Amino acid sequence: MAEKSILEKLRPYIKLHIAVIIIIVISELIGVLKFKVWIAMVTLFPMLYAVVLGLIISPNVLGKVVEPLRKLVSEEEVKIASPFIIGSLGPLAAKYGVLVGPHVPMMIKYGVPLIAQNFAATIGTVLIGLPVGLLLGLRREAVGASFDICREPALAVISERYGLDSPEGLGTLGVYICGTVYGTLWWAFVGSTLGSVLGNVFHPLALAMACGPGSASMMTACSVAMSLVFPEIKDTILAFAVASNLISGVIAVYYDSLVTLPLADKLYHVLKPVFVRSKGG
């Protein structure tokens, strides 16, 4: 009797892992794909197929129409998947650690650019994101969307300053949700294309560090894609991206609230008349 109830309890966990194993096997069988688009190299690799396959088989997408799929992955399996993300980050954290360790002496040498570039990342988001947001017809939402790459620290800062239900908060939350769903894919694209296009002009480590400002999975996607562009120094690329990601995590809250959010706000007041007039409004 008791045994059956345990089995009953374990059932969604077993179903989830059947789905996960199928996803992993398919993804790894496809393997790394590289193809050239004009002057850029686009690289695809198993973790990207895994996230797409996971999304596709969900009850919100293909499960909606395919009955057997919904039987395997229902709302219940979707719900219990989240805690496993945190657990499965364990081996990755360990792997990060042993990648960074041997590079510590080299990182001290590159310490100044490694730390400083993190401060430039969110200046970049404002300088590029704000004008594009205004061009797209957004207003205060553009301030919230562009003062940071919009991960957890940004949510904290914006909700304290404006509230998450303000236009600014909606901008931040919007980019945050987009990042959760397709951030990995975009950063992989950026890592491989810009890695291959800028690789001749930029120092490979400058590009590796630039993979750092996003979430752990964005950074991973970007640096993995880039490490496939520079295979001979792949461990160094990964190690520098990891270190940069760590540093950006430490500075984010302070820097965002003291510098980039006020900057985005100021720039908004400068740019708004320009964009509104050019639209004839």
Add this chain to the structure above:
Amino acid sequence: MGSSQKNTYIFMAIAALIAALLSFIGNSIAWHISVIDAFPGMMILYAICLAGIGIKWVLDKIGVLKKLPTFAWIMLVGLLVSLPGFPGSEIVVTYTKKVAFLAVCTPILAYAGIAVSKEIPRLKKVGWRIAILSLFVWLGAFLGAAVLAQILIALLGL
């Protein structure tokens, strides 16, 4: 309260073990590294995980540095034991190299894809403007960081 708290650490340890085993699949399929070759490295990585979870457990208990996530402690342990000069660091580095970085990532993203699917209805509400803008925001972060890093590397003659 206390026991549910304790269960979180045990869950972490079990989930990390499952993820380590799942990584084996990818490691042998895509990277053609035999399970036997990769086994010591994976066990070392898992031992590092357990050490990190243990540190977090103890620190939570005595109430120190509670804000740092388990992830940070695992990474710190990994960094320390692979630091040049740390006793046995060469062994750690040699064996863990047999575990492909990419193979460790795939299970996480498989879970993430499934879990994130519940955000799709919210994504539909975000609107196409912010969906497009997000791409430029991230691009801006990359370019801003890369440009300054490049300037500094050139200036410092590194």
